[in-house]
Amino acid sequence: MTDSVDELNQVIAEADCLVSEQQVYQAIDTMAEEITAALRDSNPLLFCVMNGGLILTGQLLPRLKFPVQAEYLHATRYRQETTGGILEWKLRPEADMKDRTVLIVDDILDEGTTLNAIADYCLAHGAERVLTAVLVDKQHDRKAKPGLKADFTGLEVEDRFLFGFGMDYKGYWRNAPGIYAVKGL
Numbered sequence: 001m002t003d004s005v006d007e008l009n010q011v012i013a014e015a016d017c018l019v020s021e022q023q024v025y026q027a028i029d030t031m032a033e034e035i036t037a038a039l040r041d042s043n044p045l046l047f048c049v050m051n052g053g054l055i056l057t058g059q060l061l062p063r064l065k066f067p068v069q070a071e072y073l074h075a076t077r078y079r080q081e082t083t084g085g086i087l088e089w090k091l092r093p094e095a096d097m098k099d100r101t102v103l104i105v106d107d108i109l110d111e112g113t114t115l116n117a118i119a120d121y122c123l124a125h126g127a128e129r130v131l132t133a134v135l136v137d138k139q140h141d142r143k144a145k146p147g148l149k150a151d152f153t154g155l156e157v158e159d160r161f162l163f164g165f166g167m168d169y170k171g172y173w174r175n176a177p178g179i180y181a182v183k184g185l
């Protein structure tokens with residue numbers, strides 16, 4: 001059943017704000033500088049991973065100081081849940097990625113299953129190299145491969161269920177202005 005607006009307002013009122021809006025923007029500024037330094041001469045093809053990657057992509061793109069071809073794909077494995085399942089492709093990338101440098105942008109690397117599967121797909125479809133950028137890397141030892149990291153990471157955040165800046169709570173609060181942890185999760 002859909003939570004009521006009152007319940008959703010209670011979720012943010014009771015949540016812990018782990019990273020403020022200002023700290024998130026500082027992290028995105030730094031990520032943009034790092035990505036610009038690394039990729040400005042690579043003519044990269046950027047894929048926003050919908051839905052969670054939407055806000056980071058929208059904030060990053062105007063900060064990248066080189067021409068970027070921006071596209072999107074849609075893969076999901078959490079749906080409305082707080083634990084992940086099988087990755088479901090809702091929209092596979094359509095752009096030709098043969099011999100291209102691909103940059104995948106998402107909100108969070110949790111276990112890393114999502115980014116691994118997308119990177120494998122891009123390499124299997126001819127990408128020359130695949131780099132990944134995430135706003136948040138959740139700190140725990142359940143990564144799909146030990147030590148798995150994105151190439152560009154904004155923030156390292158503790159092992160709680162997070163929402164805000166693209167990350168949802170039951171489909172809501174992707175718009176929360178900061179990174180929050182749900183009470184009790």
Ligand SMILES: O=P(O)(O)OC[C@H]1O[C@H](OP(=O)(O)OP(=O)(O)O)[C@H](O)[C@@H]1O
Pocket residue numbers: 049050051052053075076077078079084106107108109110111112113114115167168
């Ligand atoms: O590292 P993992 O454990 O694979 O989890 C990370 C993925 O989980 C979230 O997506 P979700 O499946 O919730 O879909 P959404 O983007 O529509 O929220 C998030 O946006 C990442 O894509």
Ligand SMILES: Nc1nc2[nH]cnc2c(=O)[nH]1
Pocket residue numbers: 078108110111160161162163167168169
């Ligand atoms: N919203 C949200 N999505 C996730 N996907 C993987 N981990 C998380 C998380 O902590 N919050």
